[in-house]
Amino acid sequence: MRGTWLILISLSLTCAESDFTLLSQEERAGIPTVYFTEVRKVSRQNAETDHSGDFPHRDHDVKVVLEDHEHFAGVKRWHLTFMRGEEQFTSTLAIEENVGSEQKEFVFPIEMVTDANAVFITARDEVGSSLAFGSSLIKIPEMNSFLAWVGTAYDPAASHLRVDPGTLPVVEIGHHICKQNMSPCYILKERLPEVVSRCLTLTDLVTDAPVLLCDETMIPFNGLTMGLTVEFTEDHTVLLSLEPPQDEVVKSIEVIAYHPRDPSSVFSPWDSQCDPLDAVGESGRIECSQNLRMTETPDGIEVVVVVFTSQNGSLPQSVQLTHWFITDDAEAQIGAIIIGSIIGGLVAVGLIVALVIFVRKNKNMSKGKREAAVTTSAHYTSAPTSDPEPAQYDDQI
Structure with missing residues (x-):
């Protein structure tokens, strides 16, 4: 039939x-x-x-x-x-x-x-x-969704994925749901499959048999090739400056800032936009700023910068940056003084201990010689001694 x-x-x-x-x-x-x-x-x-x-x-x-x-x-x-x-x-x-x-x-x-x-x-x-x-006999709808590996090349243990549902109403990846009206969505430093399928089940109009229609295209990582500088201000703002090639026009910039030890703590606004503007007084240079959502400055921040240009279309260029905030000079000096005092104290204690051991050793040697003069069966073996190893400190910024 x-x-x-x-x-x-x-x-x-x-x-x-x-x-x-x-x-x-x-x-x-x-x-x-x-x-x-x-x-x-x-x-x-x-x-x-x-x-x-x-x-x-x-x-x-x-x-x-x-x-x-x-x-x-x-x-x-x-x-x-x-x-x-x-x-x-x-x-x-x-x-x-x-x-x-x-x-x-x-x-x-x-x-x-x-x-x-x-x-x-x-x-x-x-x-x-x-x-x-x-x-x-199936009617094939438009299936344009754009899933791109950004920041770094795909890593099965921890990857950054930019999700744009395109013409699909929603894209589901594990417990993540990215809706068309809320895109782009970012999945940060998670264990992900190398291929994410987006599928619809169609019905053959003659046989009523189901046919699975899927989009499995993934956009590979494309590193940022233009010059980039990033600054962070005291009012929790990230400032970007780009130097695109003369034949390229920067269409949009997305910045995703998050805590390096907790990628679920995202500091950037939900749309991640950083509107590009021509730099004042510098021809060919592009600048943008983004106000971060944080109440206090963490010890560090990780940023993924995604750039779309007139030539790369839907293929973004991107880079991942990590920045550790440095404490001010006064705090650094106090820390150095405290560490120096601790080390100095430990050295002094070590010298005292070494002196006590040395004195006891000499006493035991003298006693041993006197006992050896009385009987040849008495022996003395010196106990091994060593100076205490200095304490190890890891300076972390």
């Missing part, structure tokens, strides 16, 4: 000439049918820029997962096609020999086609004969 409905729907679609052609009812009758379970938008496997075809600026691939099926011998190419009205977008994946799960999961060099209303997959042999065919 499912195969019959797929044939009727497929034959109602019109295709332009390309590597993909719809099969007639007679052609399908003699070949197995495969069924989609997942269609995923994934990060590109080949980082080289592809300026050809229908997607000159493609930044991702499409992974499809099929239901379990028998092995098809002799497959040399798989074709994936998105249909959008009378438009078709086809990608061809050449393979060597398929075994086991290799015939269930495929990554095609093609973009996810927004508003496509059907997806097709075909297996062909060396001469172009079709060995298997599958289709799913």
